[in-house]
Amino acid sequence: MEYYSRQIGRLIEELSGLPGIGSKSAQRLAFHILHMPLEHVEKLSASIMEARKNVKYCQNCYTLTDEELCPICRNPSRNRKMIMVVEDTRDLAAYEKTQKYEGVYHVLHGAISPMLGIGPNDIRLKELMQRLQEEVEEVIIATNSSLEGETTAMYISKLIKPTGIKVSRIASGVPVGGDLEYIDEMTLLRALEGRVEL
């Protein structure tokens, strides 16, 4: 990139290292940043550093946060007897957007994957089991509907069942508004297996 001066070239290079940002988008972003008011760029740059420097795990649910406890675990109106287990913080955010779930979460930070050499000790499973020492009524397993997510769900349910705590799994099936024609066979089979009487 000798046609860009050194610092502009480096900015484009750094940006194109981010996921989902190709070289064209990196150029577009870089020139957008170069044209932004200096104080906006200062804010952007500071947000990046601050968030990264202060990020830690919530002491209770292990989501990413910048305080000891995340906003959900600090909220006294959440039902602590219901724990939804998710693979990562973004999955938690996805369920929060529904505004219907009133329990708390547990973030595993991954899923069991023999293929990738990720075992039960590589995710926050021990921490989940510790939380079950307190009064918990139900654990809802909301890992992804992938091979790894399903393996993890099975593993966790086997681990929890002996404790007598209720374990459930979110339903698999046809997405709302989904056109059957465009849905993969595995999902269609799951939807059939999981059919409910009307």
Add this chain to the structure above:
Amino acid sequence: MEYYSRQIGRLIEELSGLPGIGSKSAQRLAFHILHMPLEHVEKLSASIMEARKNVKYCQNCYTLTDEELCPICRNPSRNRKMIMVVEDTRDLAAYEKTQKYEGVYHVLHGAISPMLGIGPNDIRLKELMQRLQEEVEEVIIATNSSLEGETTAMYISKLIKPTGIKVSRIASGVPVGGDLEYIDEMTLLRALEGRVEL
């Protein structure tokens, strides 16, 4: 976004203010950054600030650069008698990638647009005319093939013609590898008008 802690929420917000980055991509980027090694994040954040703080216009061709003269204007092997006029620095980069153009550039930073109230004095046109005081043999107008780009090309050619300097316009036509079926009518007409004898 109360489900994200304050700093993470702010990072996502800042990122989603960038062009082409929706809320999903902003979340993905933010969590990628939160998982990056601290020193990489420091580099990213510093690149953004440095590039923005030091950005200026090349004293000769007005491209964005962080030095007095851009790498192209500093290069003694470029032909200074041939000036390609482009709308912005990214267009310059696009031509540089061909590795075939050996002249220099002039970056207008925009195009004449009566619709948007952008006139000849709002782009670096005066600066182009000043450069023509030196020994210049040809000005190649490579503004975009849009209404504004064409208007600007016409305007510049009328301005330069009295000086006796050769003025040319890059060809319009069917893109290489383009399937005629999918090309708009204006482009097809241009390709017809610009046909060359074989």
